[in-house]
Amino acid sequence: MTSKQYLATGSKYYVADVGLRYFILGTKQTDIGHILENIVYLELLRRGYEVHIGKVGDAEVDFIAIGA
DSSP, X not given: OOHHHHOBOOXXXXXXXXXXXXXXXXXXXGGHHHHHXXXXXXXXXXXXXXXXXXXXXXXXXXXXXXXX
């Protein structure tokens, strides 16, 4: 069984422009975790990684980065 078979896919969305996110959702100091997660995701893509997200049981897996 491969690692992909262990992950249940989730529905997450990442925006290419954090300013657009601020425009739509507004700014909140408590939202810094989501903003940093978005930045890390975009940086992984920029560096050429294939990025997967999902769940293992009840635990959320933020990123599995393959390649580069």
